[in-house]
Amino acid sequence: MTEAPNTRPHVVIVGAGFGGVTAAKRLSRADAEITVIDRRNYHLFQPLLYQVATADLSPAEVAWPIRGIFTHDRNVRVVLGEVTRIDTAARLVTTDTGQYPYDILILATGSSNSYFGHHEWEPHAPGLKRIVDATEIRKRILVAFERAETADDPDEQRRQLNFIIIGGGPTGVEMAGSIAELARVTLAKDFRRIDPKAARILLVEAGDRLLPALAPDLSAYAKQALERLGVEVVLQQPVKDVNERGAQVGDQFIPAATIIWAAGVMVPHVGDWLGIETDRGGRVAVEPDLTVPGHPEIFVIGDAARVKWTDAEIVPGLAPAAKQQGAYVADVIRARIAKRPAPGPFRYRHVGSLATIGRNHAVVDLGWLRLKGWIGWWFWGLVHIYFLISVRAATLVLLNWFWTYLTRRKGARLVTGLRPLFPDRSGERKS
Numbered sequence: 001m002t003e004a005p006n007t008r009p010h011v012v013i014v015g016a017g018f019g020g021v022t023a024a025k026r027l028s029r030a031d032a033e034i035t036v037i038d039r040r041n042y043h044l045f046q047p048l049l050y051q052v053a054t055a056d057l058s059p060a061e062v063a064w065p066i067r068g069i070f071t072h073d074r075n076v077r078v079v080l081g082e083v084t085r086i087d088t089a090a091r092l093v094t095t096d097t098g099q100y101p102y103d104i105l106i107l108a109t110g111s112s113n114s115y116f117g118h119h120e121w122e123p124h125a126p127g128l129k130r131i132v133d134a135t136e137i138r139k140r141i142l143v144a145f146e147r148a149e150t151a152d153d154p155d156e157q158r159r160q161l162n163f164i165i166i167g168g169g170p171t172g173v174e175m176a177g178s179i180a181e182l183a184r185v186t187l188a189k190d191f192r193r194i195d196p197k198a199a200r201i202l203l204v205e206a207g208d209r210l211l212p213a214l215a216p217d218l219s220a221y222a223k224q225a226l227e228r229l230g231v232e233v234v235l236q237q238p239v240k241d242v243n244e245r246g247a248q249v250g251d252q253f254i255p256a257a258t259i260i261w262a263a264g265v266m267v268p269h270v271g272d273w274l275g276i277e278t279d280r281g282g283r284v285a286v287e288p289d290l291t292v293p294g295h296p297e298i299f300v301i302g303d304a305a306r307v308k309w310t311d312a313e314i315v316p317g318l319a320p321a322a323k324q325q326g327a328y329v330a331d332v333i334r335a336r337i338a339k340r341p342a343p344g345p346f347r348y349r350h351v352g353s354l355a356t357i358g359r360n361h362a363v364v365d366l367g368w369l370r371l372k373g374w375i376g377w378w379f380w381g382l383v384h385i386y387f388l389i390s391v392r393a394a395t396l397v398l399l400n401w402f403w404t405y406l407t408r409r410k411g412a413r414l415v416t417g418l419r420p421l422f423p424d425r426s427g428e429r430k431s
């Protein structure tokens with residue numbers, strides 16, 4: 001007996017971030033074959049990545065294997081591969097590991113750091129997007145204290161203890177607060193020649209306030225809270241240059257061994273793959289049902305999409321927005337498969353913006369409710385635990401936070417990838 005050909009529509013989803021995973025999960029009961037393609041084998045919870053960079057959490061606590069997320073979804077296939085090309089005429093996705101035909105395509109590839117044309121700054125000021133970025137930043141921060149401890153030249157010692165964070169959005173604010181706590185509390189008594197509390201932490205923002213997406217009183221609170229932690233907040237100063245010695249901030253050159261980029265994002269590739277114009281940030285302007293103009297079979301969602309929110313605003317690049325879009329396109333696709341009328345246009349529901357500023361301080365702007373201080377901090381913690389993808393992850397993160405809260409120690413302070421301290425001399429012995 002020959003097997004009947006599989007006539008179920010084939011949905012290919014590129015990107016297993018917030019948008020892609022939500023769409024695939026919602027399609028897992030649909031009468032369709034789903035292929036999820038991602039260039040890495042894990043789904044990353046980016047909102048807690050800064051805690052990996054500042055040694056609060058380990059990578060495995062903020063990332064989960066994509067395969068594990070879909071273990072029980074028999075119609076979902078997971079493919080590890082980097083998409084390099086899309087043939088929209090032949091309806092074919094090409095990756096470095098194979099080719100995948102589609103009837104319906106969802107592009108959910110997120111965004112990358114933007115250096116506003118200064119790619120040469122990237123090696124000196126890594127941004128925070130991937131686990132390797134977080135572990136690299138953690139290495140630079142911890143090694144800077146080590147180098148300061150062993151430096152004999154006072155200028156070099158000073159440079160090692162200067163930390164510059166560029167960009168006053170949530171990531172910059174959270175990084176600055178967390179580095180300040182690391183220096184002032186966690187490491188305070190761990191060194192003998194240097195005083196880690198003497199570290200200078202600068203948060204540089206070109207605009208006139210921190211956290212521009214939040215209400216002005218919350219921005220002012222965040223600034224005060226950071227300054228109480230010892231962070232120098234520098235506003236209205238564009239960064240003009242970044243090199244291996246430090247950064248030119250306005251008219252002043254500040255020597256620093258650790259510079260972190262938290263200033264801008266852009267969407268790579270999607271416009272090129274589809275052969276269409278994008279906005280300056282690389283986002284694809286989609287139709288109200290999140291399809292690409294002229295291609296009802298292709299959806300773009302999440303950070304990669306430019307979606308109108310109000311007359312004056314576009315939907316922000318936030319995790320809840322990507323998840324809402326993932327759920328919406330899954331509903332559109334399910335309606336098409338079932339030959340039901342399509343849902344109305346996508347409507348974004350803004351759930352709020354939050355940022356934490358070290359222990360006991362956070363700002364929360366839900367529009368109808370604004371919180372700050374420790375109430376905001378507890379709210380921030382509960383929201384993040386709620387959104388973690390598994391009970392295991394939530395439990396591990398909670399335990400870690402509880403331990404850090406009680407002891408004020410940061411557990412994930414290991415540095416890997418340094419030059420070997422004890423080079424292998426076995427070859428010498430043999431000869």
Ligand SMILES: Cc1cc2nc3c(=O)[nH]c(=O)nc-3n(C[C@H](O)[C@H](O)[C@H](O)COP(=O)(O)OP(=O)(O)OC[C@H]3O[C@@H](n4cnc5c(N)ncnc54)[C@H](O)[C@@H]3O)c2cc1C
Nearest residue numbers: 015017018019039046047083109110302303317318319322
């Ligand atoms: C440090 C940081 C902190 C953040 N904090 C918050 C926060 O507190 N609250 C909040 O709401 N939002 C936060 N965000 C924003 C939020 O994470 C994004 O808006 C959200 O992840 C966007 O979801 P997405 O599905 O569009 O893309 P992503 O979640 O970024 O997923 C994109 C996926 O596509 C894959 N991919 C990319 N290119 C390719 C390719 N060529 N081939 C195959 N796979 C590919 C990637 O590997 C990735 O898995 C933060 C972001 C960062 C970087």
